[in-house]
Amino acid sequence: MFVKIDKMDTPFKVKIKIESIDIDNLNHVNNAVYVKWMDNVAREHWAFLTKDNPLEEFIWVVSRHEIDYKNEAFLGDEITAKTWVGNTRGVTSERFIEFYKGTVLLAKSRTVWVLLNATTFKPARIRENILNLLLPAK
DSSP states (O other): EEEEEEOOOOEEEEEEEEOOGGOOTTBBOHHHHHHHHHHHHHHHHHHTTTTTSSTTEEEEEEEEEEEOOOOOTTTEEEEEEEEEEEETTTTTTEEEEEEETEEEEEEEEEEEEEEEEETTOOOOOOOHHHHHHHHHHO
């Protein structure tokens, strides 16, 4: 369960409390749950970035996930997901997410997202207005 979204900083952070639905027959968080969380964290970040200008003419879809599982999480644990955007060009944007229990890294991921036109479902070039939302000013 997503219990809190922290204020915007780099990286963007989401707190998650582990519930029974997240647990598998090995009594820890199932690996597939992390994929669901990755999607949710990315959507929460996008919603935060576009809260003043929703950009409903666009949607994001995944073209690739890479996940490294490092440690386990258990029922009742509270974890923090940290996300930030990496290389963004053309129609694709790279997103990184790390999941922590305290200071212990549980899993880390790299996802390649493709921006689509929400009406035609065709790839849409990532223009400067979106790039400025995704990548913090340097």
